[in-house]
Amino acid sequence: MEPFAKPTAWRLTRCLTCGCEAHYRFEYTVSKNAEDEATCRACYWRQWAQDERRRHGAYADLTPVPAAEAREHAEQHGYDYLAALTDPSYRDDPHHVRCRYCNRLAAERMGDIAFGCRCQTNPSRARQTPNPPGQKQRALLKDSGLAVLAWWDHEANDLSQWETVTVTARREAAWRCPDCGLQFTARVHDMIHRAQCPSCEPKRRAEWEAEYERYQGTPVADVPELLAAWADDEDPRTVPVSGYGRLHRFRCPSGHHPRVSPYTYLRSGCPSCRSQETRTAGLEAVEADPAPFRLSPEIASQWHPTLNGRISLAKLSPRSRRTVWWRDPGCGHEWQDTPEQRDKGQRLRCPECRTILDSLAFHFPDLATEWSPVNPVSAWHVGPSGQTVFVPTWVCSAIPEHVWQASLPSRAAGSGCPECREHGKSQIELDHHEAAERAFGKAASGQAVRHGAFVRRSVWHVDITVELGDGHKLAIEYDGSYWHADKADVDEEKSRDLLAAGYLVARLREHPLPALPIDDPGYTEFVVHSTAPNPDGVISRVRQWVSERRLPGSW
Incomplete structure (x- = not known):
């Protein structure tokens, strides 16, 4: 229902099976196709809930969820509640919700709604990217010591990929199963979280299902390990090892009395013992290096x-x-x-x-002082490397008249006020900016301009910008003959975008740069000479050109 932008962009869709409208990423759809699984979460969770109720049989929870309870639950966690996607709606059935912050439509279960929309997920500062200047680069996969390194296919992957891939990379890489030797490709991120072979995993799954089904007909009394630990009142000869979801009492060699399903105890042992092992390992880690804890x-x-x-x-x-x-x-x-x-x-x-936590105001208090009050949220509500639905506005701490827009990552990376910054600006450009201030009363230097009419780039940095009294703006570009000798295409694209945004555009092109092929009443060019600069005279000619197209005294 929306045009394709990029694989990671959210796109509104309508399910061809059930008609549920929701946002999905294209890469998510591709991954679900590869798994032969429905992309539509409404369809998926409906079927999943039915299977769960069928598996629990007489013990399934068939208490309907009141619409008022579902609505209150959704609103409490940042969603607008739209409708239940089943009738009647039971505890595990999906609901149609819209995020109040990003307007993303989704089909979620009650438990999933409690986590909130992923747009509100706030990673800790140590995991945010890009890295600020001087911060240590993200961990490389080759140095991670993870078990998945045994799967890396050094023959199929380039050496450069081995040297540069990080533990958070989402790029495709070649892998080789250490068990069966099958070669396949998968994303690094997916393999780190769950390394599995396309050939071995279905076999393991089938073996597990066969074992689980076999144990459904096997009583606890026939399994010596379970019978030795049995401490429940029920007769072990009548209780199957798997199925029904019932919990029973066991006694482990350490004296614990956990209540778990027989199949869980058979496969995983005593949960209290496992917790004690985890706690002991944690204490040893704290004693070795207490700082991270x-x-x-x-x-x-x-x-x-x-x-x-x-x-x-x-x-x-x-x-x-x-x-x-x-x-x-x-x-x-x-x-x-x-x-x-x-x-x-x-x-x-x-x-x-x-x-x-880990907000811009906490980590960069100096930048927070330049956070403009016109922004819809405060500097305590955004992260230094976060993405916002609006472009933040900033007010220069040195000269409050300087106001500009810039993204959070660019500011965290060290960018400052474009008008105060002289780095990247030639002296002749600065001289013409001063002349523009004398001629027009006020002019901005190096301002970042964004507009919905731009088609070449999302943002252009204009050498000199002048606010005109009737709502129009003037853009003055200085084109040095050395730096702009091979940039005619870029200069033309920039000029056409500015014209489309309603700017008057005047380009000061050094001799012998050729004229640009632009025929527009709001565009003009002036030839200037680097050997005989005359900023005040050139800007005066620009002012006269503007006056011929506007009422005198309108600035």
Whole structure:
């Protein structure tokens, strides 16, 4: 229902089977096609929920979800509720929702809605890209020590790819299964999260399904390992190892009494023992290097000074699930949450103000002072490397009259006020800018211009921009003969875009540059000479040309 932009762009679609309208990325559709799975999440979750209810049989939850409850749940997590996608709607059935922040339509289950829209996901500063100047580059795959390195196909992949690919890369690479030797291609990101062979994985899945089905007809009493640990009141001769979803009591050699399904205990053992092993490994890691296991400085700065009793902040792990009190020193709001939940998903600095952790204001306070009040949110609501639906406006801290627009990543990477910046501007260009200020009263230098009429580029940097009194603008471009000798095409494209945006365009082209093939009443050229510059005289001629097309005294 929307034109194709790029593989990673969200695009509105309508399902040809059920008619549900939702946004999907093209690369997501391609991956689902490869898995022979429905792209439409409404179709997928409807079928999944039916299969789950069929699997649980008489124990399936058939309590309908009231529409009011679903609506309240969606609105609480940043969605507008549109409709239930089944009638009646049970607990695992999908619902049609729209994100209040990015307007993305989706088919989500109640549990998925609780995570919020992915547009509100706020990665920690350590994982954000691009990297600020001086920050260590992202970890290379070859140095990661991950088990997936054994799958890397050194014969099929170039050496340059091996030397440069990172652990977060989404590029395609060649792999070789260490078990069967099959060669295949897959994205690096997918293999890191779940390395699987296209040939071996279906076989393993089939073997697991066959085993699970076989154990459905096998009683616990026939499996010695389960019978030895059985501590439930039911007769083990009547309880099947798998199926039905019932939990039963076991006793492990360490004395724990977990309540789990027989199949889970057979395959995974005692969950308490596994937790103890994980905890022991974690403590050993803390003793070896405690720094990575402390709360981030920003979260620690919000520790409530009086309501946490004898709980020690220094000993609290970032992964702790203990509910404690927090207070934002900026707004004074207080709330309860666990350290683990604070560092997940949206990662809010204050849940009431909806400010975020690792914001521009926290990491770059100097840039935050230049954040314009005309922006729809504050500098505490955006990340230094985040993407916004609007182009942020900035106000120069040195000269408040200088106002410009620039993206967050460009500012975090070191860009400053284009008018105060002299780097990249020739002296002759600066002289003509000063002459324009004398002639017109006010002129901007190096301003970034964006407009919906631009078709060549999304943004152009104009040498000199003048605001005219009747709402029009004048763009003055200085074309040096050395730098613009082979840029006639770019100069023409820039001029035509500016004209389409309603600018009057005057180009000062050094001799012997040829004239551009532009025939438009809002465009003119003046020949200038680098050996005999006359900024005031040239700008005076530009002013006269503007006057001939406008009422005198309109600026």
